[in-house]
Amino acid sequence: MKTSDFYYDLPERLIAQTPIEPRDMSRMMVIDGVTGEREDHIFHELPAFLKKGDALVLNETKVIPARLLGIKEETGVPVEVLLLRRQTATEWETLVRPGRRLKKGTRVSFGDGLLRCEIGDTTDAGGRIVRFEFEGVFEELLDRLGEMPLPPYIHEKLQDQSRYQTVYAKQEGSAAAPTAGLHFTPRVLDEIRAKGVEIIPVLLHVGLGTFRPVKAEDVEDHVMHTEYYEVTPEAAARINACRANGGRVVCVGTTSVRTLETVADENGIIHPGSGMTQIFITPGVKIKAVDALLTNFHLPESTLLMLISAFIGRHTALDAYADAVRKEYRFFSFGDCMFISRRKDHVTPED
Numbered sequence: 001m002k003t004s005d006f007y008y009d010l011p012e013r014l015i016a017q018t019p020i021e022p023r024d025m026s027r028m029m030v031i032d033g034v035t036g037e038r039e040d041h042i043f044h045e046l047p048a049f050l051k052k053g054d055a056l057v058l059n060e061t062k063v064i065p066a067r068l069l070g071i072k073e074e075t076g077v078p079v080e081v082l083l084l085r086r087q088t089a090t091e092w093e094t095l096v097r098p099g100r101r102l103k104k105g106t107r108v109s110f111g112d113g114l115l116r117c118e119i120g121d122t123t124d125a126g127g128r129i130v131r132f133e134f135e136g137v138f139e140e141l142l143d144r145l146g147e148m149p150l151p152p153y154i155h156e157k158l159q160d161q162s163r164y165q166t167v168y169a170k171q172e173g174s175a176a177a178p179t180a181g182l183h184f185t186p187r188v189l190d191e192i193r194a195k196g197v198e199i200i201p202v203l204l205h206v207g208l209g210t211f212r213p214v215k216a217e218d219v220e221d222h223v224m225h226t227e228y229y230e231v232t233p234e235a236a237a238r239i240n241a242c243r244a245n246g247g248r249v250v251c252v253g254t255t256s257v258r259t260l261e262t263v264a265d266e267n268g269i270i271h272p273g274s275g276m277t278q279i280f281i282t283p284g285v286k287i288k289a290v291d292a293l294l295t296n297f298h299l300p301e302s303t304l305l306m307l308i309s310a311f312i313g314r315h316t317a318l319d320a321y322a323d324a325v326r327k328e329y330r331f332f333s334f335g336d337c338m339f340i341s342r343r344k345d346h347v348t349p350e351d
Contacts, residue, residue: 016334052196053247062169065146070110173205180253227330230274264289
């Protein structure tokens with residue numbers, strides 16, 4: 001299977017640069033994964049496609065303001081440090097710019113010295129370990145000095161930092177938002193609960209590897225990035241009860257899918273646990289635990305588009321993307337979404 005098999009042509013003007021207002025007014029393409037039939041809706045209509053007994057699985061990760069702009073203490077040259085994963089109380093795995101000019105031992109200052117760091121060793125993934133020096137609480141300094149790490153295809157400055165955060169975000173640790181969740185408002189969540197749908201949180205801290213292109217010519221040669229996940233015993237029990245009672249497991253975003261598929265056995269039973277996952281879901285990989293999915297439109301030749309293709313088939317996925325381009329849907333993180341159901345009891349909107 002070639003990476004080029006997942007290419008589609010996308011005009012740059014369809015890449016959403018700013019979030020829509022209000023959140024729940026994004027367009028939503030609804031796809032029957034069994035028949036391939038498609039309908040065009042608005043996101044706030046999502047509750048009509050859910051039914052009592054379903055379980056809506058959310059990733060409650062919270063994006064940290066992981067982009068720090070500083071200067072080299074010796075020369076005043078601008079430096080960017082992007083936090084990826086905490087290693088100790090003072091050490092982080094990061095990406096740094098300009099990487100080649102930041103030798104081991106280089107010292108960087110942020111906020112006129114409120115925060116400092118020393119550049120350390122190179123990681124296997126090409127990042128750098130940095131050690132921070134500060135007085136007080138690191139998280140408070142980060143809130144003060146850091147910026148949201150927007151994806152590289154977004155060129156507009158984000159006016160409201162909260163718009164790159166889901167309304168249900170709780171556990172800090174992501175370098176990127178689980179963007180399918182950005183459409184939800186408290187009102188939509190209340191409507192979903194009122195229908196008798198269980199809302200169940202899981203956790204996957206999203207890394208910037210989610211934006212890295214697949215450079216291998218053959219898909220199976222791609223090395224997937226790793227991310228931290230957590231599924232509590234309570235969440236596992238509630239999801240398993242939903243399945244046992246005939247309800248659908250509906251995931252919000254590919255991060256929730258990757259989390260559940262990491263901890264599911266061959267029968268789709270969810271087992272609680274936490275750790276690092278490197279799961280790579282491509283066509284031919286069995287989806288064991290997930291019946292329906294809400295997701296945004298993803299980059300050409302990306303691992304996320306490959307996951308969608310595993311969910312409903314490559315041709316169905318690419319046909320849907322071509323249709324979205326024709327209809328001028330908005331793409332990527334701040335763009336529109338699709339709701340895909342894989343089971344024969346696909347729910348049609350209520351009157």
